[in-house]
Amino acid sequence: MEVLIILVPLALSLGFVGLLGFLWSLKSGQYDDLDGAAWRAIADDEPASDHGRSK
Amino acid sequence: MQAEIDFSHYLKSAGSGLIHLDLAVEGINCAGCMAKIERNLSTIPDVTSARVNLTDSRLALEWKAGAVDPALFVNRLAELGYKAYPFERDDAETLEAQRAQGLLRRLGVAAFAAMNVMMLSIPVWSGNVSDMLPEQRDFFHWLSALIVLPAAAYSAQPFFSSALSALRARGVNMDVPISIGIVLALATSVIETVNHAEHAYFDAAIMLIAFLLAGRYLDQNMRRRTRAFAGNLAALKSETATKFISPTEIRTVPAAAIQPGDIVLLRPGERCAVDGNVIEGRSEVDQSLITGETLPATVTPGSAVFAGTLVRSGTLRVRASAASGGTLLDEISRLLDHALQARSRYLRLAERASRLYAPVVHATAFLTMLGWLACGASFHDSIVTAIAVLIITCPCALGLAIPAVQTVASGALFGSGVLLNAGDAIERTAEIDRVIFDKTGTLTLPELDVANLADIPGEVVGLAGRLALSSRHPVAAAVARKAGAASPLPNIQEEPGQGVYGLHEGSPIRLGRPSFCGADDLANEILCRDPEASVVAFRYGEFKYVFAVRQRLRADAADVVAELARMGIAVEIVSGDREPAVRVAAEQLGVHEWRAGVSPVDKIARIEELARQGCKVLMVGDGLNDAPALAAAHASMSPVTATHMSQAVADAVFLGERIAPVLAAVKVSRKALRLMRQNLWLAVVYNVLAVPIAIAGLVTPLIAAAAMSGSSIIVMLNALRARAREAV
Structure with a gap:
């Protein structure tokens, strides 16, 4: 059962990292346009020659 | 024309030499539009970012200061086939957006805590029936406390603060039993953990918070979306x-x-x-x-x-x-304040449910404790059982029952062209049994229309329309619009206050007042038949025609009135217009009850009289004079062409040239209210099943968790049934 000493903090810190990730994504506005995001995921990539930046 | 607009009011500095502009764009409704716009605008040199928000139909642009004229974007969008208007987020919308985001953040914290606690709870549940050491169980309980206590302190704040303010006002709302349940569950769990007991309810408490926050977030997000759309509409009017x-x-x-x-x-x-x-x-x-x-x-x-x-x-x-x-405006503001106060006394379904619910639950818990004491159980066991009753009855499904239906129904209404302004609009619209329509701009279209098109040859209409393009008079503009004219005649002059004239293929041509065209007799003939019409005369060589221009009834008005009557809803017209005009409209629509020349005060008086008789009135109106009546009625709707004040006080705004959205709103709302009631009953049934188990002292944390998620999921699934759109 000594393995708990490693596993429990590990599990908790992974959970905490997940939470931080969620808070970051919320803050950076990734939930502002859920309809658009759903389509962006399956949209074709822009051809590289079209414009340098893909938005 | 767009290029003339002064953009400086809307440009914002985005730091490091960048300028930010928000545009509301009409017609973005698919991923294709989104990609097309973004790709096209990012090819403009010096544009650093062009991002479409598909949910809100908006476009955010950033570019290097001084490099680009903002009008270029609007023109480029026009070439792509989209109308764009600059807009500014108003304070109300910003506030709603902040609240929605705050709730989502709390929901995230609660959900993450709930997931991690489950990881600790499941070993305890299974360990209790196998061979877990008491020390291990205590360790897991303490870990759960470590996760849940801070998470609950943060994420349950909306409930605590709302409960506190209700208690301060010496009232009870839904949040009071919720807060009591959460606090007691956490306190018991800590005490039980200290005493090395078998059961702790940390997982149930945080799960409860997460489910309830989900309900709150749905409700808030619906409000945010409506605000955003209302903001777009204001921008699209491009006043x-x-x-x-x-x-x-x-x-x-x-x-x-x-x-x-x-x-x-x-x-x-x-x-x-x-x-x-x-x-x-x-x-x-x-x-x-x-x-x-x-x-x-x-x-x-x-x-x-x-x-x-x-x-x-x-x-x-x-x-x-x-x-x-303006004396009119003063009076209307005064009436409006009064009517809005009256409306704020309306008790929402959820509030009514919680008023019944809280005392029953607390009494049950208290009786459970007394019962166990009377049966000779120890004080500690009785208290723990009573708290188990509170936890299991805590209104998890109740908190989701109504927001979930509201969210789904408002989506269905959105599809029918109805935008909700108020959260409780659905409940109130569902309860109505009488509709009062305003006439002008509500039953009729706000735009003028040519009434006697059938009497005039097509080529004459076309020619008159092209001539009318040279005039800015609204009556002439109606002729041009109806004729679908696009190319104005050359060399036309305007005689101010009279009309326009010129030469066409060698013959004199003119359009304007009947006297200006020598067509008084024709005009009088029309005015005798239809005193409401405005006339505009047209003369080409020796041919003379007179157009009767008037506000036309919405195409589907008669059908909607008939359908409302079939549904058993009484229909009435109350208008500020004069009697002959209202009588004609009422006769055309088959409405028997109508009143003309009604002042704003009398409109309210009529609504209050009906309210005293027990009628629940849906007021549909657009004018400034309707605003107080819209606020006073049980529920209200405005067309999107209405004045600002009317739109702001109406419960819902409908889009388009048809009036069918009013019918759709009533139908969808009725269905939604039925589902809300069903959901509340589902929650009650769940309690009836779960409470005896709790009273018997058999509720383990495992049962509490399963019951809570099970009832929430059933309620959510039932709410989805509101999605089926009404065929209107």
């Missing part, structure tokens, strides 16, 4: 005003940039965007949006004009005033 920036110089600016005291120029055919007083000029104006009166009135220096007034003949200079000044 501009022509402002004097010096005694001789004018500039077109957004209406939002006009300050009280500014002087504004109004030309024929323009709709006034501000309230104010005429200081120079004389004109016929169409005040139908304000008073419901379709006959034009004459304004002279000193007269008050209101936003929404259409100028018909002369040019006016208007000094913009703050909200006061």
